[in-house]
Amino acid sequence: MEISRDAYRAIEDIVGAENISDDPAFLDSYAFQWLAELVRPENSHYMPRPWAVVLPATTEEVQAIHRVCNKYGIKIKPISTGWYHWAAPMKDNEPTIQIDLRRMDKIISIDEKNMVAVVEPYVTCAQLQAEVMKLGLNINIIGAGCSTSIVASASTYFGAGPSSYYMGNNSDNLLGQEWVTPAGDVVLTGSLSSDCGWFCGEGPGPSLRGVTRGNMGSRGGLGTYTKCAIKLAPWHGAAVLEPQGPPPAYRLPIPENTRVYTIGVPSWDAFAETYLNIYDNEIGYIFHRQFNLAGADLAPALWLTYLRPDGTMNDVETASKDPEMQKLADEGRISFQIILQGRSVDEVKLQDKILDAIMAKTGAYKVGRFCEQDFAEFTHMYLQRLGHKHCNFIWVGGYMGSWMQAGIPDFVKNYSPVAIDGFYRDQKQSDGLVQCGGDALMGCGSSISGGGYFGFEQFVSYDPNDKASVQACVKHMYDAIDDCKANGIPLGKEYIYLMIGWPDEQIWNDFSKAPQTFVLHFQRKIKEHFDPRELGDRNYPWLPKGMGQPNFITQS
Amino acid sequence: MALEDFRADAMRCTRCAYCKWIPFDHVKSWKYAKGCPSIEAGKFHSYSAGGRLVTALSLMDGRSTVTPAVEDSVFKCTMCGLCDVSCKLCRYDMEPLAAMSELRATLVEDGHVPAQVEPILKSLRTEFNMLQKPRAERGNWAKELGLKDLSKEQAEVVFHAGCRYSFDGDLGHVAKASVKILKQAGLDFGIMGENESCCGGRAHTMGHRKDMHTRATHNLTAWKKAGVKTIVTPCSDCYHAFKRLYASTEGSEIQVLHMVEIVDQLLKDGKLKLTKAVNKKVTYHDPCHLGRQGEPFVAWNGVEKKIFGQAVAYEPARPRYNGAFGIYEAPRNILKAIPGLQFVEMERIKESAWCCGSGGGCKETYPDFALSTANQRLDEAQSTGADAIVSACPWCERNFLDANQEGASKLEVLDIIALVEQAL
Ligand SMILES: Cc1cc2nc3c(=O)[nH]c(=O)nc-3n(C[C@H](O)[C@H](O)[C@H](O)COP(=O)(O)OP(=O)(O)OC[C@H]3O[C@@H](n4cnc5c(N)ncnc54)[C@H](O)[C@@H]3O)c2cc1C
Ligand code: SF4
Ligand code: SF4
Numbered sequence: 001m002e003i004s005r006d007a008y009r010a011i012e013d014i015v016g017a018e019n020i021s022d023d024p025a026f027l028d029s030y031a032f033q034w035l036a037e038l039v040r041p042e043n044s045h046y047m048p049r050p051w052a053v054v055l056p057a058t059t060e061e062v063q064a065i066h067r068v069c070n071k072y073g074i075k076i077k078p079i080s081t082g083w084y085h086w087a088a089p090m091k092d093n094e095p096t097i098q099i100d101l102r103r104m105d106k107i108i109s110i111d112e113k114n115m116v117a118v119v120e121p122y123v124t125c126a127q128l129q130a131e132v133m134k135l136g137l138n139i140n141i142i143g144a145g146c147s148t149s150i151v152a153s154a155s156t157y158f159g160a161g162p163s164s165y166y167m168g169n170n171s172d173n174l175l176g177q178e179w180v181t182p183a184g185d186v187v188l189t190g191s192l193s194s195d196c197g198w199f200c201g202e203g204p205g206p207s208l209r210g211v212t213r214g215n216m217g218s219r220g221g222l223g224t225y226t227k228c229a230i231k232l233a234p235w236h237g238a239a240v241l242e243p244q245g246p247p248p249a250y251r252l253p254i255p256e257n258t259r260v261y262t263i264g265v266p267s268w269d270a271f272a273e274t275y276l277n278i279y280d281n282e283i284g285y286i287f288h289r290q291f292n293l294a295g296a297d298l299a300p301a302l303w304l305t306y307l308r309p310d311g312t313m314n315d316v317e318t319a320s321k322d323p324e325m326q327k328l329a330d331e332g333r334i335s336f337q338i339i340l341q342g343r344s345v346d347e348v349k350l351q352d353k354i355l356d357a358i359m360a361k362t363g364a365y366k367v368g369r370f371c372e373q374d375f376a377e378f379t380h381m382y383l384q385r386l387g388h389k390h391c392n393f394i395w396v397g398g399y400m401g402s403w404m405q406a407g408i409p410d411f412v413k414n415y416s417p418v419a420i421d422g423f424y425r426d427q428k429q430s431d432g433l434v435q436c437g438g439d440a441l442m443g444c445g446s447s448i449s450g451g452g453y454f455g456f457e458q459f460v461s462y463d464p465n466d467k468a469s470v471q472a473c474v475k476h477m478y479d480a481i482d483d484c485k486a487n488g489i490p491l492g493k494e495y496i497y498l499m500i501g502w503p504d505e506q507i508w509n510d511f512s513k514a515p516q517t518f519v520l521h522f523q524r525k526i527k528e529h530f531d532p533r534e535l536g537d538r539n540y541p542w543l544p545k546g547m548g549q550p551n552f553i554t555q556s
Numbered sequence: 557m558a559l560e561d562f563r564a565d566a567m568r569c570t571r572c573a574y575c576k577w578i579p580f581d582h583v584k585s586w587k588y589a590k591g592c593p594s595i596e597a598g599k600f601h602s603y604s605a606g607g608r609l610v611t612a613l614s615l616m617d618g619r620s621t622v623t624p625a626v627e628d629s630v631f632k633c634t635m636c637g638l639c640d641v642s643c644k645l646c647r648y649d650m651e652p653l654a655a656m657s658e659l660r661a662t663l664v665e666d667g668h669v670p671a672q673v674e675p676i677l678k679s680l681r682t683e684f685n686m687l688q689k690p691r692a693e694r695g696n697w698a699k700e701l702g703l704k705d706l707s708k709e710q711a712e713v714v715f716h717a718g719c720r721y722s723f724d725g726d727l728g729h730v731a732k733a734s735v736k737i738l739k740q741a742g743l744d745f746g747i748m749g750e751n752e753s754c755c756g757g758r759a760h761t762m763g764h765r766k767d768m769h770t771r772a773t774h775n776l777t778a779w780k781k782a783g784v785k786t787i788v789t790p791c792s793d794c795y796h797a798f799k800r801l802y803a804s805t806e807g808s809e810i811q812v813l814h815m816v817e818i819v820d821q822l823l824k825d826g827k828l829k830l831t832k833a834v835n836k837k838v839t840y841h842d843p844c845h846l847g848r849q850g851e852p853f854v855a856w857n858g859v860e861k862k863i864f865g866q867a868v869a870y871e872p873a874r875p876r877y878n879g880a881f882g883i884y885e886a887p888r889n890i891l892k893a894i895p896g897l898q899f900v901e902m903e904r905i906k907e908s909a910w911c912c913g914s915g916g917g918c919k920e921t922y923p924d925f926a927l928s929t930a931n932q933r934l935d936e937a938q939s940t941g942a943d944a945i946v947s948a949c950p951w952c953e954r955n956f957l958d959a960n961q962e963g964a965s966k967l968e969v970l971d972i973i974a975l976v977e978q979a980l
Contacts, residue, residue: 018599019599021600021625023602023620023623023625023626024614024619024620024621024623025602025610025611025614025615025619025620025621025623025625025626025629026600026601026602026625026626026629028610028611028613028614028619028620029600029601029602029606029607029610029611029614030601032569032571032610032613032614033571034570034571034572045567045613046619053600055599055600081573082571082573082601083570083571083572083573100599100600100601102595102599103599107586123586124577124589126577126580126583126589127583127585127586127589128586129583130583130584130585130586130589131585131586145580146580146583147572147573147574147577147580240584241581241584243581243582246879246880246881246907247579247641247644247645247878247879247880247907248644248645248646248878248880250579250581250582252581298864309876309878309880309881310876310880310881311876312648312869312870312873312874312876313648313649313863313867313868313869313870313873314863314869314870314872314873315873316863316867316869317863317864317869320864381581385580385581385583386580387579387580387581387583387645388580388581388645388646389572389646390570390572390574390643390645390646390647391646393568393570393572393646393647394646394647394648395864395866395867395868396568396649396866396867396868397567397568397569397570397647397649397650397868398568427865431865431866432865432866433865433866434864434865434866434867435864435865435866436864461866461867462866463568463862463866463868464567464568465563465564465567465568466866469866
């Protein structure tokens, strides 16, 4: 659909000519997205090209852009750091303006006493963490790592990470937002709306957190968040992280009040029991099954090579054949990383004792090589900052997470073997996927604030430069869905990804069979109110009137 | 290489944006987390390594064409290599800097040369320097120093001053200080004087590879004739050109040493003693071409192979340039050996250093961009409480001096060799 040049000029008048572009190559740099090849026709690496990209500097500019979009019927799609295909336009026939928020990059305030920071969308987790650590505070960095926008994970998509176990999920840590609705209104949520500052996400004014955020988030489908307040957590480490050594495996010395371990367990039952005991005893600062992203068969070969600045993938291949390495792979087959941090040395000693007792009870053990100083310091750096998350793509640049289901430990221990068997089967059926063993399950110790509920995802690595490999990954996604259905397990992330490639009717048809369609009808009403011209895209899910069961939760 | 050889890099780019930031582990503040001068200036994603990979792909696939905006995004980059370090923190199958270099060269081949570059290239081709100075004045700095002229005599070591130290009046004293140190160490060396030619490294990073080839041929022939086995230079741009570019494109095996390596060794061997106090508080700026891009060259001619089904390795193993083995300690050892000198570090150092803004031809092509990039570095240097910023490259120093004139910084700009001379 052709858009009048008047619209372009109107936006240009708002931000200045240097802050808007419709150069095709520039637009392609926004359309080009990780994972696009799994869902787009012909396995194209491009999501739909935006009509133009604009760089606003203030909330007022965002609001004015939204208003122009309303006038001309242009879809709105915000992007922060842009590490997810959700940030791109979703449909080819919907002219969309990409609102790149990189000029809105300020930390507005850090309230040390009340443990709240207020930030703009282009503040990364790394930046805020570095600043709040100087005050003895920390932030929950999502599993995607510290390159991501805090506003994105808190306001609009997901929000769990290795530290959620201790610091909460960012959907809960969200303490208020400044929201420019698709219609162009500026709405303040939480206590902010009553002029009481940013301290509480739920009022005294109207609580809109459920509307704007919910569990998964609106993923750019419901306007632009221009600021958010995020809850901070205590930090008992150094004011400034001082990593040591050459790249890539920087090491963070472990202070006296901290312990860093890789813990192995003999079975999934023991895993669940160990997890529950750790959770019950309220020990631990960071809990993650991190290094298994490389696959349990290959993890030791990869990570011990990674420690060397000159190590290559050829060295990984050689190492993987070393019987010692294979022994280590078996030792760490079902393992996880845990960081204990005490307010004092005595406290961490106590946590250590408790952990020892738990391990004695469950048969867990420390994986010796991974607890040696070099690897422990590397683990410490990796997990405190989460600055190596691009390692998710370390094998070949393509990774898709399948089987991303969360639940209580018993649920996880039951689905893990199914996920492992299915993935192993698919690896053996074609050489399109990286053969890393069936268990590449990775995930953080909590998907909700407070712990006790968590999940893994399979790290399916494929080559985006090889169509057959891409297609093997797509096949695995469908296989995983079938495996879920066959085993009575709710569908995972691969299902949400695949939907991107579907027409509206197919999505609505599926939604209409959802167990509680009233949610999607309620969301339609929200959309009608805040986005009457439907300028947000379908990342904010809803159902047209009359589709699906008009079911409601009945009061007993 | 051709642009098509980088298709896989582009296809495997995950748009993670690590290339816009210093290695995250080293982030110590909001302000100095940024790593890429280009995206700071250009703002759109295309002004980043990841963005340029997409541009390359888009052009190759005929999805877009070279517009003035594309030209601007391709050339407004200092080729500092920070992106390369940050990307390779996690990736073994990506060469973003090499890909960006190829994209530039391709645009140049196709006739897309920013207008500002023409007179500079003309000067390079006729006067053998990029500063638009007469060739005949090149050796002036060494007149009356009584140095061996290797266009007539023989020596195993040639001292190469480089264009900036030869012609830039504010910096010529560094060349003199260098030869004073070499003499004091009893080294048998000479210079090429008027016959010294630009290394061509800047032309190469600007995409004009044939021009570097011509300069390299000139230099290598002259050195061979003079029996030269080792080149010593105080210029990090030349150092990188000789050590990495001549080695990779011309097959040169000549030993290349930066003055800081020589001084560091002389100090370790006790052949040089720094006795005079220099009572200053200084910070050190790592030049990109000495630091992260100053790693030794390893010849490689191989192909991609798949291991574990789909993971990428190379046959034979591909050398890994990730900034781990740059020249970082030699200058720091020197500064620490100067009596009275107080040395303080900035936040972004070594492989994480913020570029001075001069590289990639930006000093010549986009002077405002070069200066704003320098100003950001001076701001960081000032935040340490230092009185002076020290570097080991005349291009950094020139750009800092120029930025100083316009900006708010009151910092003294010093060359490390000049400091050593003060301490002798
Ligand atoms: C490799 C990888 C691993 C991941 N693992 C995790 C994980 O463990 N835990 C987790 O929580 N998440 C994870 N994610 C998803 C992650 O939460 C999101 O990608 C995150 O929000 C990214 O931040 P960003 O700055 O890159 O956002 P973007 O990619 O810029 O945007 C993400 C979504 O939010 C929307 N959006 C961004 N900014 C705004 C704004 N200001 N206003 C309105 N909408 C906006 C976009 O339109 C898009 O839909 C992972 C992602 C990747 C790529
Ligand atoms: S070039 Fe490397 S660091 Fe930059 S976006 Fe691509 S993969 Fe990430
Ligand atoms: S070389 Fe330097 S300026 Fe150019 S893209 Fe990389 S980091 Fe940015």
